[in-house]
Amino acid sequence: MQDVPIVLIIVILFSLYILGSAIRILNEYERGVVFRLGRMVGVRGPGLILLVPIIEKMVKVSLRTVVMDVPPQDVITEDNVSIKVNAVIYFRVIQPEKAIIEVENFMVATSQISQTTLRSVLGQSELDDLLSQREKINHRLQEIIDSQTEPWGIKVSNVEVKQIDLPQEMQRAMARQAEAERERRSKVIAAEGEFQASQRLSDAAKVLSDQPSALTLRYLQTLREIAVENNSTTIFPVPIDLLKPFMQQPDKKIDQ
The missing domain is CATH 1.20.5 (Single alpha-helices involved in coiled-coils or other helix-helix interfaces)
Incomplete structure (x- = not known):
């Protein structure tokens, strides 16, 4: 009779364990890839998920956008300039089953493919293009990385080159x-x-x-500007025309 409570406790604990392993709750931004005896049977979620204990297992995948820093990479540009460049990549999982089945670790794989693509693309560009055509290079990086990660169910939405370190x-x-x-x-x-x-x-x-009188008006305007200041000297301009007869007299004497 004393063994009955012990057996009952064991049964209760085992039932709780089975129940706990059968119930899963997924958030709105999560999906669960369910495997039954090693075979994928579908994607479930969000909300309350019921699994067959021992037979079914589930792997959770987040569908939120991931912001990943690409570590600084040593790059030699096409015009033989050694620089160090880092970038940031924005991506999200759109097909959870591919992200789990097609690649072992999609986070590490995306990081590695981003690093190699960054070195490859920037190595084919000149330094002036890297500094002046940043938007064009970002778009090219996004297209290449997105095409390479598409078989893994990953969508790369944006790639930005953050900083370019130049030698002194x-x-x-x-x-x-x-x-x-x-x-x-x-x-x-x-x-x-x-x-x-x-x-x-x-x-x-x-x-x-063309207008000789305009020169006289200019003289008067100049006198007015000088008189505004507190000067003790007054300048009277003399027209050059008055001096022409005197300048022409020596020439007449020489002709005589």
């Missing part, structure tokens, strides 16, 4: 190049300004030559 020598060379470019632009702008100013002065000279 290259940074100094690029700084000198940028400084030279800025100096060239400043000289071009100054020369363009001088050219436009000379054109305006030439136009003004033509107007003054």
Whole structure:
């Protein structure tokens, strides 16, 4: 009679174990890949899942977007510049059964394929393209990685190159190049300004030559500008036309 409670306790514990192994609860963003005696029988979830104890097993897979950092990679560009580049990749599982069956560990596999693709694509580009055409390179990386991970039931939504580390020598060379470019632009702008100013002065000279009275008005305007300041000296401009007879007299004497 004393053995009856012990047997009952064992039966109760075993029943609880069986019940616990048969009931699974999956969140909204999770799916369960169910295997029955080693064969996949389907994808279940979310909510309450009932499994046949011992016979069925379930592997949970998250459907949320995963943000994965690609470790810094040493890359030699097409123009033989050694750089270090890291990136970030956004992907999610859209077919849980393939993510479990087709690859052993889809997280590690996606990380490795991202690293090799990053080195391969950037190694085929020049440094100027990496710095100026970042969006184009990101799109190309996304297409290649997405096509390689598609058999695993993974969708790569975006790939972004985060940082490009340049050698110190290259940074100094690029700084000198940028400084030279800025100096060239400043000289071009100054020369363009001088050219436009000379054109305006030439136009003004033509107007003054056609209208002699305009030159007198200009003289008066200049006197007005000088008189505004507190100067003790007053300048009276003398028209050049008054000096022409005196300048022509020596020539007449020579002719005589």
